[in-house]
Amino acid sequence: MEAIxxxxxxxxSSPYRTxxxxxxQAAGARGIRGTIKIFxxxxxxxxxxxxxxxxxxxxxxxxxxxxxxxxxxxxxxQPRGVFATRSPNHxxxxxxxxxxxxxxxxxxxxxxxxxxxxxxxxxxxxxxVPAFDQRKPERVGWLEKAQGxxxxxxADERFK
Amino acid sequence: MEAIxxxxxxxxSSPYRTxxxxxxQAAGARGIRGTIKIFxxxxxxxxxxxxxxxxxxxxxxxxxxxxxxxxxxxxxxQPRGVFATRSPNHxxxxxxxxxxxxxxxxxxxxxxxxxxxxxxxxxxxxxxVPAFDQRKPERVGWLEKAQGxxxxxxADERFK
Numbered sequence: 258m259e260a261i262x263x264x265x266x267x268x269x270s271s272p273y274r275t276x277x278x279x280x281x282q283a284a285g286a287r288g289i290r291g292t293i294k295i296f297x298x299x300x301x302x303x304x305x306x307x308x309x310x311x312x313x314x315x316x317x318x319x320x321x322x323x324x325x326x327x328x329x330x331x332x333x334x335q336p337r338g339v340f341a342t343r344s345p346n347h348x349x350x351x352x353x354x355x356x357x358x359x360x361x362x363x364x365x366x367x368x369x370x371x372x373x374x375x376x377x378x379x380x381x382x383x384x385x386v387p388a389f390d391q392r393k394p395e396r397v398g399w400l401e402k403a404q405g406x407x408x409x410x411x412a413d414e415r416f417k
Numbered sequence: 418m419e420a421i422x423x424x425x426x427x428x429x430s431s432p433y434r435t436x437x438x439x440x441x442q443a444a445g446a447r448g449i450r451g452t453i454k455i456f457x458x459x460x461x462x463x464x465x466x467x468x469x470x471x472x473x474x475x476x477x478x479x480x481x482x483x484x485x486x487x488x489x490x491x492x493x494x495q496p497r498g499v500f501a502t503r504s505p506n507h508x509x510x511x512x513x514x515x516x517x518x519x520x521x522x523x524x525x526x527x528x529x530x531x532x533x534x535x536x537x538x539x540x541x542x543x544x545x546v547p548a549f550d551q552r553k554p555e556r557v558g559w560l561e562k563a564q565g566x567x568x569x570x571x572a573d574e575r576f577k
Contacts, residue, residue, distance in 0.1 A: 258425045261477045263509040265418045282549045301486040304498030308558025317421045326461040338464030340542040349423040349540045355552050380509045382500040388564040389442045392515050398468025404548035
């Protein structure tokens with residue numbers, strides 16, 4: 258199939274310069290602030306976004322070099338299929354985070370609960386809408402016991 | 418900035434051959450079934466995925482040709498900044514849907530609550546995990562009144 262080509266729409270800034278030590282999910286990043294600079298040519302698309310308290314960010318894991326179809330996640334000691342994990346080593350290194358939107362000033366967004374590396378290229382913003390985005394899953398696989406511990410875990414250098 | 422290049426990992430099949438008449442969100446697609454065929458080279462990444470009742474699909478809106486920074490959404494009669502909408506006309510046409518995972522047989526995933534066009538190239542699968550993916554937003558902007566009506570709305574041809 259044809260390759261799909263995207264252009265970054267902006268850059269995410271955060272306090273995390275390296276993956277080691279950073280939170281592995283937003284649950285461990287409560288209160289951590291960052292900013293997004295949207296490139297000028299996309300500024301008009303920000304209209305009305307300020308009405309939303311939470312936004313979905315889709316971005317490119319720009320520091321991830323290795324791909325792997327089986328990985329051992331931070332929250333586990335067993336190798337798992339990469340699609341059953343939130344590791345950055347997926348075949349297409351697309352990250353997703355839901356962050357709190359604090360303010361928009363021109364092309365600059367202030368955000369909170371940030372679990373994203375500094376300098377990350379942003380691909381898309383969508384409003385977070387409970388009626389669209391919330392489910393009540395009956396099963397969360399290997400994460401059943403581990404999901405509540407994400408706030409206590411920090412990343413290490415295992416995912417290059 | 419450098420362009421980002423992704424390769425589809427599979428293809429989504431659904432009953433929707435055209436956008437007109439299809440649900441605008443999974444809320445209006447309850448019970449609608451589809452399938453995903455994962456390309457053989459990515460099959461090993463599916464290990465352990467069957468333990469999750471819900472999965473996040475990231476895909477490319479392959480039938481969307483026009484980009485627009487301001488759009489009038491299906492659920493509204495006012496023009497809105499595209500990043501404040503879930504329209505497919507974002508600068509990078511990445512779609513996100515949370516679907517129910519019914520079964521995995523080899524490279525074939527059976528899914529339910531599908532609001533995705535037939536033939537859509539799949540970019541990524543992630544497990545849906547409440548501890549990571551659920552927020553309680555205080556504000557959902559222009560969607561405040563409209564979000565509950567998504568299940569009654571069908572798409573038309575406005576987004577080319």
